[in-house]
Amino acid sequence: MASKQAIHKANMAFARWCFDACIPFNAMRSPYFKPMVDAIGSIGVGYKAPSYNDMRVNLLRDCKKECQLFIDSYRSQWANCGCTIMGDGWTDQRQRTLINFLVYYPTGKSFVKSVDTSDILKDATNLCNLLMEIIEWVGPDNVVHLVTDNASNYVAARRLIHEKYDHIYWSPCAAHCLNLILKDIGKRDHVAELVSRASKVTIFVYNHIYILSWLRKRSGWKEIVRPGVTRFATTFITLKSIYDHKHDLQALVTNKYYTSHKLSKSPVGKTVTSIILDGEFWEECLFMVKIAAPIIRLLRVVDADEKPSLGYVYEGMIRIQKAIMAIFRNKSIMYGPYIKIIDERWDKHLR
Known part of the structure; x- marks a missing residue:
């Protein structure tokens, strides 16, 4: 010992x-x-x-071989139970457009490969060829299902695949559909204006360390969530984050620490101050947070990896509509535009 x-x-x-x-x-x-x-x-x-050379050559080669044998051991499951091929498109930090291909089956999922499509025209034919390559590798008889984004080029590619393999069915990505619902809501004029005003506050705070350092000393302070590029849910998560910081921000612009500084007298400072002290702005923030909350909750369920989530989608969409109707106290004139957005995306992609 x-x-x-x-x-x-x-x-x-x-x-x-x-x-x-x-x-x-x-x-x-x-x-x-x-x-x-x-x-x-x-x-x-x-x-x-192990030495540097062992790590980058011998051991890397052996680990790759081990992974290959591990994946090959699952092929019998693909044949017995069938499997789903999933295509997940994304953009990395170097702005390259990539598509990850994975195989899903009852006991888990396996990564197949990632394809750089930056210099490829992502039309139906090319996407069909990429998916066909994965289908042939997995085995056409083993594949029963495809899951991809909801874009029209993927829908067209699905038709081409179904012409050759009529036993393979396609489903759109539920998470992508919910993101598009949030995108459509975010395009509404009053929402876009609200997001623009909230963005001015966030940019002003994080562009001036003088202000940020004061806020960070506040008890219980947490960083403001800033919108992401591809995830439209972050727009509404940002509104929620801004609303949670309402009292901190109002305390800032009414404190002598800020009012005596030249920033408070600048044009952008006056604009941001007027936004923070505008009661209607905070009411609209809370209103949009309540509308987006049930959609984001369902998005987190379907975007998680813990358990299959398709069974929650249909009930979840009904709950979303009922929650939005309740927010507007069942006044169809007011909730109608939001329900229309949900129905259009729902009918187009998930029904």
């Missing part, structure tokens, strides 16, 4: 290596971390860590 001093010495050696290599602390939560430590401990004194 090692002494406390020896254990602490080993921990410090490990910590120095982590700090020097800038390894994030979350790495210790990896499922492979404890087996790695146990394997090293089982060898005992004299263990020599």
Whole structure:
């Protein structure tokens, strides 16, 4: 049994290596971390860590082979139960347009490959060819279902695939559909104006460290969520975040710390101050947060990986409509435009 001093010495050696290599602390939560430590401990004194060349050549090759054998072991399940091919399009930090292809089956899901489509015209023919390549790799007889985004080019590609394999059915991505509903709501004139005003407040706060440092000293302060590029839900999450900071922001613009500063007297400062002190702005924020809340709740359910969520979608859409009707006290003239947006997307993509 090692002494406390020896254990602490080993921990410090490990910590120095982590700090020097800038390894994030979350790495210790990896499922492979404890087996790695146990394997090293089982060898005992004299263990020599793999070299740089071993890691980038030999061990990388062996891990790739191990993964391939692991995936191959699932092929029998694909044949017995059938599987779903999922295509997930996204844009990375270098603005490359990528599509990840995955295979889903009862016991889990497997990543197949990622394709850079930045220089490819994403029309129905090319998308069909990409999906056909994955179908042929998995085995046409093993595939029963496709799930992709809801864009018209994917819909057209689905028709081409169905002409060749009439046993393969297509479903749109429920999360994408809900995002498009939020996008359509965000396009409404009064919502777009509200988001623009909220954005001015956020930009003003985060562009001036003088203001931000004061806010960060407030008890219970949390950073304001800023809108993302592709996820339309973040627009409404930002409105909720802004509303949660209502009292902090109002305390700022009425505090001598701010009013005595030249920023408060600048044109942009006066504009932001008027927005923060406008009671109607906060009422509209709360109103839109309430409308978007049931949609975002369902989006989180269908976008999670914990369990299959399709069974929640239909009931969830009914709950969304009932919640919006209740917000407007069942006055059809007021809730009508929002229900129309939901129905149009729902009829087009999920029904």
